[in-house]
Amino acid sequence: MFANTVKPSFEKAGHDSYPDTLIRKILREVKVIAMVGASPDWNRPSYFAMKYLQAKKYRVIPVNPKVAGGEILGEKVYASLAEIPEKIDMVDIFRNSEAAGPITDEAIAIGAPVVWMQLGVRNDEAAARAEAAGLTVIMNRCPKIEYGRLNGELGWHGFNSGVISSKRRKLPEKA
Amino acid sequence: MTSNTKPGFETLAIHAGAAPDPATGARSTPIYQTTAYVFDDVDHAASLFNLQAFGNIYSRLTNPTVAVLEERIATLEGGRGATCVASGHAAQMLAFFSFMEPGDEFLAATKLYGGSITQFSRSFKKFGWNAIFVDAEEPENFRKSMTPKVKAIFVECLANPGGVIVDIEAVAKIAHEAGVPLIVDNTMATPYLCRPFDYGADIIVHSTTKFLSGHGNAMGGAVVDSGKFDWAQNDKFKSLTTPEPAYHGLNFYETFGDLAFTIYGHAMGLRDLGPTMAPMNAYLTITGTETLPLRMQRHVENAKAVAEYLEDHRQVEWVSYAGLRSSKHFKLAQKYLPKGAGSVFTFGIKGGYDAGVKLVESCELFSHLANIGDTRSLIIHPASTTHRQLSAEQQKAAGAGPEVVRLSIGLETVDDIIADLDQALAASAR
Numbered sequence: 001m002f003a004n005t006v007k008p009s010f011e012k013a014g015h016d017s018y019p020d021t022l023i024r025k026i027l028r029e030v031k032v033i034a035m036v037g038a039s040p041d042w043n044r045p046s047y048f049a050m051k052y053l054q055a056k057k058y059r060v061i062p063v064n065p066k067v068a069g070g071e072i073l074g075e076k077v078y079a080s081l082a083e084i085p086e087k088i089d090m091v092d093i094f095r096n097s098e099a100a101g102p103i104t105d106e107a108i109a110i111g112a113p114v115v116w117m118q119l120g121v122r123n124d125e126a127a128a129r130a131e132a133a134g135l136t137v138i139m140n141r142c143p144k145i146e147y148g149r150l151n152g153e154l155g156w157h158g159f160n161s162g163v164i165s166s167k168r169r170k171l172p173e174k175a
Numbered sequence: 176m177t178s179n180t181k182p183g184f185e186t187l188a189i190h191a192g193a194a195p196d197p198a199t200g201a202r203s204t205p206i207y208q209t210t211a212y213v214f215d216d217v218d219h220a221a222s223l224f225n226l227q228a229f230g231n232i233y234s235r236l237t238n239p240t241v242a243v244l245e246e247r248i249a250t251l252e253g254g255r256g257a258t259c260v261a262s263g264h265a266a267q268m269l270a271f272f273s274f275m276e277p278g279d280e281f282l283a284a285t286k287l288y289g290g291s292i293t294q295f296s297r298s299f300k301k302f303g304w305n306a307i308f309v310d311a312e313e314p315e316n317f318r319k320s321m322t323p324k325v326k327a328i329f330v331e332c333l334a335n336p337g338g339v340i341v342d343i344e345a346v347a348k349i350a351h352e353a354g355v356p357l358i359v360d361n362t363m364a365t366p367y368l369c370r371p372f373d374y375g376a377d378i379i380v381h382s383t384t385k386f387l388s389g390h391g392n393a394m395g396g397a398v399v400d401s402g403k404f405d406w407a408q409n410d411k412f413k414s415l416t417t418p419e420p421a422y423h424g425l426n427f428y429e430t431f432g433d434l435a436f437t438i439y440g441h442a443m444g445l446r447d448l449g450p451t452m453a454p455m456n457a458y459l460t461i462t463g464t465e466t467l468p469l470r471m472q473r474h475v476e477n478a479k480a481v482a483e484y485l486e487d488h489r490q491v492e493w494v495s496y497a498g499l500r501s502s503k504h505f506k507l508a509q510k511y512l513p514k515g516a517g518s519v520f521t522f523g524i525k526g527g528y529d530a531g532v533k534l535v536e537s538c539e540l541f542s543h544l545a546n547i548g549d550t551r552s553l554i555i556h557p558a559s560t561t562h563r564q565l566s567a568e569q570q571k572a573a574g575a576g577p578e579v580v581r582l583s584i585g586l587e588t589v590d591d592i593i594a595d596l597d598q599a600l601a602a603s604a605r
């Protein structure tokens with residue numbers, strides 16, 4: 001695919017766009033996601049994303065100090081990343097760009113391999129720290145929208161997916 | 176694909192949005208002739224109704240065949256998403272419905288397809304939407320007409336009945352300074368000749384009935400969103416930026432970001448107004464778009480030859496085609512339509528009303544009808560048909576004086592097109 005064939009150096013070079021290969025790889029390999037800023041309100045964007053990702057068989061563990069101890073979509077809510085007893089493959093940040101800084105540092109501390117900041121969230125300094133520590137960073141994207149874009153679901157709703165291929169669409173299946 | 180470059184327009188026109196059917200492998204897009212779609216279980220249904228999952232519920236809102244066309248058109252325009260609807264007029268209604276409230280205003284160019292002028296000045300009034308018409312020849316006129324209630328500016332880049340081009344880059348700047356979107360009707364140019372998003376337009380509407388389907392056999396319309404307009408920059412666009420009661424307090428812009436306008440178009444516009452595109456029409460239009468580049472090349476090539484022929488004809492008073500050096504819009508045409516100034520234009524016939532009527536009645540190849548953008552060449556004499564209810568002054572102001580003839584040049588052999596006009600002009604002088 002066109003968008004897949006980007007120079008290898010690109011992954012580190014910038015955060016204005018990401019090759020589809022990188023997004024696909026993350027969505028395929030990640031199994032357990034910690035969602036920081038997950039809301040218990042059904043009409044909040046984080047709830048939408050969590051529900052969707054669960055339907056795609058990801059384990060999503062919510063982090064939100066305000067509702068810690070409670071449950072969102074059947075999952076126990078933790079007050080911080082450090083308190084989660086399980087291994088986290090990706091930290092999905094549903095907070096503003098400033099708050100994303102310290103959360104990224106926590107993600108580095110718990111050894112999460114991927115930090116993903118939501119649409120509208122971008123913190124280049126934090127990204128640089130994470131990348132220096134060997135993490136992969138995605139910013140200003142939504143994993144739900146990216147998943148739907150790559151498997152063709154977004155096209156069901158009339159969106160430009162940027163995918164041109166004569167092959168049947170495949171879901172970014174997990175390893 | 177293995178190349179490093181972005182796919183070209185011709186490749187996108189054939190492939191964007193369409194992939195082999197996941198279930199059957201069918202290569203051409205199937206016509207999903209169905210009204211409704213099963214839910215896996217109650218929770219799946221709830222997720223769909225709450226817009227938390229992607230998927231189909233009912234074809235008034237979304238349909239897999241229509242969705243292929245939506246992605247195709249969104250891609251060709253370089254936009255984020257599109258909503259396809261039953262006609263070009265439905266596209267205009269849906270575009271405004273996303274943010275207009277009773278009492279709101281919008282600015283519209285005076286030179287528009289006549290049906291759009293009527294829709295804006297009469298039927299939209301019933302919704303409490305007030306159009307203020309502005310002479311777009313001078314873009315500054317839009318700034319002068321701006322009011323606090325204005326929510327958008329609407330223009331046709333290449334205006335029907337042809338020959339007039341609006342400086343959309345200048346108008347976009349004025350719209351953005353006022354914090355409102357520029358809506359461009361790109362029906363006459365198509366994305367092959369002009370891509371208004373490249374010049375700052377925010378929303379594009381189409382009558383796909385014309386060149387996109389291209390064969391005079393399928394009604395349709397499209398609303399395309401660039402995804403770039405910031406709906407939260409002021410408090411003018413509350414339906415997109417405040418909790419929506421019909422979805423339990425969902426805030427579209429906050430939840431869906433640059434997808435919000437298109438999701439609103441389906442989840443609110445199509446759901447509640449109902450002008451859905453039929454899957455069969457989507458299929459015909461998908462097939463049409465695959466040859467859009469080839470057809471548009473030939474359309475403009477033929478149109479230019481016909482315009483040049485008419486310009487030299489002694490029975491012709493004037494020709495209004497922006498691709499002619501003599502046109503006052505020639506310079507704007509070079510900028511916005513470098514591949515050609517479309518294939519719809521008007522000319523003035525000597526001998527006025529009677530000569531105009533005789534001309535259209537004497538054509539053998541040209542079809543006498545009220546449409547544009549067909550493989551067939553089309554002709555109409557507005558004063559005796561589409562504009563006959565208007566007074567003489569109104570006809571003149573609308574560019575439909577007694578001597579005006581409108582052509583939509585088709586894809587026949589150009590010598591045959593010219594020969595038919597030639598014999599019909601001779602007959603009209605007898």
Ligand SMILES: Cc1ncc(COP(=O)(O)O)c(C=O)c1O
Nearest residue numbers: 262263264288335362382384395
């Ligand atoms: C420029 C333009 N816009 C909109 C329309 C309306 O489209 P429809 O007839 O598909 O409703 C037309 C139809 O002639 C048109 O020419």
